[in-house]
Each structure stands twice: as C-alpha cells, then as structure tokens.
Amino acid sequence: MSDQNAQRVVVASQHYPPDKSGNASRVSDTCSRLAAEGWEVTVLAPPPAFPHGQFDRSWDRKTTDTRDGVTVHRLWAWQPTLEDPGFISRMAYYLLFPIHAFLWLLFNYRTYDAVITSSPPIFTGMAALPFGLLSRKSWIVDVRDLWIDASVGLGFIEEGGVLERVSRAYERVVLRTADRVTVTTTVLGERLESQYGIDDRKIVHLPNGVETAEFRPTDGKSASTIVYTGNVGHAQDLEACIKALSEMDSDTATLRIVGDGDIRNDLDELVSEEGLDDRVEFTGLVPREEIPGILDNAAIGVAPLKSDDVLEYAIPTKAYEYMAFRLPVVATGIGEIEVLIDESEGGVFVENDPQRLAEAFDTLLADPERREQLGRNGREHVVERYDRGVIAARLSAVLDEVVIS
Template sequence: MPGERGRIAVVSQQYPPELGGNASRVGDTARQLAREGWDVSVVAPPRSYPPGTYPWSWTRHERREDEGVSVHRLWSVQPTRLDPPVSQRLAYYLTFAVHATLWLLFYRKRFDAVVCTAPPPFTAIPGIVASEVTGKPFVADVGDLWIDATASLGFVREESLSTRLARRFEHAVLMRADRVLTTTDEMSRLIERAHGPAIGGRLVVVPNAVDTERFRPDATTDGGEGHDGATIVYTGNFGHAQDLESCVRAMAHVEEPATLRLIGDGDLRGRLEALVADLGLGDRVSIEAPIDRSEVPGVLAGSDIGIATLRDSDGLRYAVPSKTYEYMASGLPVVGTDIGALAELLAESGAGVVAENDPEALAAAFDRLHSDPDLRAEMGRKGRKHAVKNYDRATVARGLDETLCDLIESHA
C-alpha cells in the first residue's frame, strides 16, 4: 500500500522521458520504491534534456502520476540548444534549485526524508534547506563525481577559482548529508579519500540496476531491419564522457560484416554525424533518433553486441554506464573500455571484452565476438546470471528501502 513504508521527496534535475543514465536510474528507482510501499514524490524541472528537444514551458507546476510516483515539474529556465553555454546551464540549474527549495518548504509536511540526486551539485540545496528547517533527514544520491569528470575531460581547470569553490561546496554537501549514496565501491573509496574518514560511516553503495524481467534475451525483438551481419548497439546519451567517436572510427577497421547502431541523442550528435560522413561509413553506422524506454528491451534482444565505452580518464574510473547492466540482463556480450570499475565489472562477471580506447583495438574486439558465436552466447549467459543475482532492480531497491527505513527511524 503506497505510503506504508514512509514518504520520500526525490529532487532530480532530470526524469524520464528525458534521456540519460541519471534520468533512467532515478525513474526506475522511484517506481520500484513505490512498489515497495513508499509514497514517492519526484520534484524535477520541465522536460529539457536533450536541450532543444522539448518546447519551452511557462507552466509553474505540472503534476502527473508515473506508475505510483507523483512527478512534480516545477518551472525553471530551460536550455534551448544542444551543448548550451555555461551561463544557460547555470540558469537552468539554479532556477530549478530555488523553485524546488520553495516547493519543499511549502509542502514540508508531505515527506519524511529528502533524497537529492547529483549531478548537478545544486540539487542538494533544496534538501539541505528543507532538512535544516524540518529536522528531517537529507540523503545525497551521487550518481556521478561531476567535478572530477568535468575537470578530467578538460571542461574546467582543476586550479581555477570556480573548481575550488565547487569542491568546497561538494565537501559541505557531503558532510552535511545524513547518508551519501554511491553507485560503485570505487566511487565510495574516492569520496572517502577526498573528504576524509569521517564520511565513511555515511556512505552506502546503491549500484545502478536493471529490471531483469523487462530486459531479457527473449524480449520482443527489433533486429534493426536492413542491417547486414552482426548488430552492434549503443542506446542512450551521446555525451562527452562516452567514447563514441572511437567506436565510429573502429567500424572502418572491422573485418566482419557488421553494423553499428547509435540510438539516442545528446551534445555530440552533430559531431558523430559529421564523422560518419567524413569517413564514408554511412553503410556501416546508423545514428538513430531516441526511442521510448519501452522499446529498448526489444532493440537489445535483437542485437548481437552492446558497447559501453568511456573516455580514458582518471576522473571516470569510478563509473559504470547504466546501460551496461541492461546489456547484461538482455544476454548481450559487452565491449567496454579498459578503465576502472567498468573493466572490473566485465572481468568479474565474464560478461564481455575490454579494449583500449583505440579504434583498431575496439574493432578487434568486435571481430572477435562476431566470429565466435559460442563465445558470444557464453558471455551473454554469464552476464545475464550476474545481473539477475547482483543488479536486479527489486533487489537493489530493497537495500535502499532498508537504508531509508533505518534513517527515518533514527530521526523519529
């Protein structure tokens, strides 16, 4: 029965149907908590990501139900084009943070705890203010080490004033939080190393997860009609952290007949389209529009290889793209880049092959899997088994359920 476990307000900068791993993770987790008996209210800005996809909204407050979750869209500035300038991003983040803070204060009797997801770090402001006013617990849900990632990718300078101020703000948020949720053990280690052992007792690993009943090898398939040979697939955000350019370049070196399907949208879409045209790979690489989440299981079940690549950067060593678990649950062997937690997961599970961030190395991995159906099947079975045992959405949500129950009870 909704609400029997407690009442949770979740503050998130993005929420489905918006694209991106963070939106999917928050949406799936919120819906699973509702199934577990929580009264879940999600507070988010108007649908904005990828920028320019959705019309500008002047609606102050839009409410709808999403499988037992009350979703409240609060007006904020919306970015209007892909890869928006810093000024537009900040306006988007800060206007939402202010509006969400006011909403939480006005409806402070509706919840027992506030969970704020990052990135961006500004989503923590509503949770901190609401917790200070009400005395109710504040949970920082860290989906990405945003500052580390942006610095390592060269978007900000580590020694700049803005980066130093951002790190101080991050430290204040994490030390103020009653619990800090991380997605991998490596992320927890990095946070403890950066912020001191005092934070260790607040860290709880809640990994990205997957609905293993929806994502399965026998889902209704979309095999990508018209594609010859093996189908190599990527679904999700075309962002700066994903090394999709190397994957496109790899197709020029693939010897086996194969097609790469990049399905989604994001800041780098135009660059990827130009690269495909420049290399003359239009017959081997298709860049396709985003699809509804309900269609993704069928696409994966109709494919042969999934790719989960990250740029070779120390700032991304903690990360495992959420799509990796969807590939595994779907019985797809995974080609991932040889970096940090992602490489550790593929080695531990036996679900795929790791390769260097090099087009020829990626092409060799694609060819190896394509030419060996038995190896693909074995990795697919191992990946599916590992995902069901360790990363099923319901199992992961039950761990979060216990953390929230204990936290609320300790504040009663």
C-alpha cells in the same frame, strides 16, 4: 488514495522521464519500486529538457501527474533549447530547478519523513541543504558520479579556478551534512571519502542496475549489429567505435547509435570522413519502451568510456542493460567498468584504440557460441546482483534506518 500509515519520501532529481538519460530511467524505476515497498513517493523534477533541444519549452509554474504509484511535480526551470548549450544556459538549467524545489519544500517538507536529492548535477543538493543544516529532517544524497572532477577533466571548468573551489566547498558541506551518501561503486565512495573527509559509515553502496523482468531476451538476435544506447556525450569514446568499423575485417557489421547529445554533429562529420554512412546509423532519441526491442535485435553491446582517471568510478547503466539482454559487452575505459566485465565474465575489455575494438568486434561476430556464453554469464550476473527491485529494497532499508534514527 494515500495510505495514512505509509512513510513519505520526496525525491529531487534534475532528470526524470521523459528525459532520456540513464539517471532519468534509474530514478523512475527506483521510485516506483519504493512505492511497491510501501513508501509514499513524491518526485520533484524540472520540465523535461534532456538531451537539450529535443523538448518544447514550458512556462507552467508547476504541473502534476501520477505514474506507477509515484506523484511527480514538474517545477518550472530554465530549459535549454540548443543541442550544446552555452555556459550561462547550462547554469540556469542547473540552478533554477533546485531553487524552485527548495521553495516547494519550504512549504511542504514537514509532511515528509525523508528527502533524497540525486546528483548529478551537484546543485540538486541545494534544495535540501537548509533543512539538513537547520532541522532534523532525514536526508540522503544520492551520488552517481564525480561531476566536478568530470567537468574539470573535460575542460568545462578551469582546474583550480574560482568555480571549482566554490563548487567543491559547497559539495563538502552537502556531503557532510547529509545523513547518508549513496554511491554506485566502491571507487566512487572511496574518492568522496578522500576528497571531502566524509565519515565512511555514512557511505552506502547502491549500484546502478536494470529491470531484469523488462530487459529480457527473446530469439531476435542480429548477426552483425553492434549497438550503443545512451548519451552521445564527451565521456563516451564513440569516435574510436566509429573508426573501428574501418579497421574491421567484416564489411557487413553495422554500428547503431541510439540516443543524442552534445557531440552528435561531430560524430556525423566523422562518419562522412570515414566513408561509413551506410554502416553507422544514428537513430536519435527513441521512446524508452523501444530500447528493449533494439537490444534484442543486436549482436554486441558497446560501453565505450574514455580512458580518463576521472571516469574510473563509472559503470554506465547501459552495461547492465546489455547484459540483461544476453548481449556480450565490449567495454573501454579504466577502473570499475573493467571490474564489472571481469567479475561477470559477460564481455571483453579492450584499450581505447580503434584497432583493438575492431579485433574484439570481429572475433565476437565470427563466434556465435562465445557470444552466447558471454551473454548467459552477463544475464546471470545482473539478475543476481543488479536487479532494480533488489537495489530498491536496499534503499528502502536505508530510508527506514535514517528515519528511525
């Protein structure tokens, strides 16, 4: 039974479990934590479809269930069935959900005190933009990455083309209209402020994090398993990680890649070319509840972002999860991920180079005492600063602030 005195928030997110992505788990954990903070939480999401090609297509207009105190409405949208969908299929997936969410809100928004739209993709903001422009409804835009910049940098959108210009004009309106813009890192907030002229008083730093009570270690560590969990996509330098195995002194180390995504087939071919079929394991998608056991049976966690300026703001959720399990993190990339490693003293940061990665892997695998020290440092760091309960409490305070104002 709902609490008649509870404030009500509706959250629109393109990904929600059983979608397998860091954003899906983060939004789910945040919503259940908000419910624990006393909010009555409703989620709008499309049928599960990510990673693409892993779910059966649904034609139901709407399905509803309740989990962890959160009401979840699945609103019909296009669901790509190919592992690497074409442009039209992707755009249908991105656009039809926010249109359906807008129609749902059109009839229901008055019963809610606030709306949160989660990005990426940027189009979820379409669901709430009309209410932000034409009413006083409190609206928070939750920004997890520079989606347009990444799309341009990775070649999905032509730089300077019509699609980029239209997308940036739309995002500028969304970010300037919202009451608050939450961001995961300082660099991300600075980039949004610079690109779109947002009032910096609207920007709130709410980092990614981890359920530290759920992600906690036992004594099940492997002596030689390097693990990667998450999206097997274009922003991750998994190619360098695979090639690093060929460069390692250790011939017993194995790389376990847990997840799926657009470049899985390319990585399969690379593994065969390198003759590493017996040392690289692809698990594919696994249920979320199996991830803790997988991390608990690894020696090192790898967070291999590509070294690209458009990714300097990014800290993958997996890095926090590794640290929660006292796994030393080997990270690549530039920017905020390096800051996390330095501040936490929970791992090592190396160049995007197979030889450098091989040296880092060999050094850590040969020194269990150092692995243990780095792991303890990382665990202490995330428990203190990045527990999702702490972060949800901060979001609840931001919601209180915008609703009252």
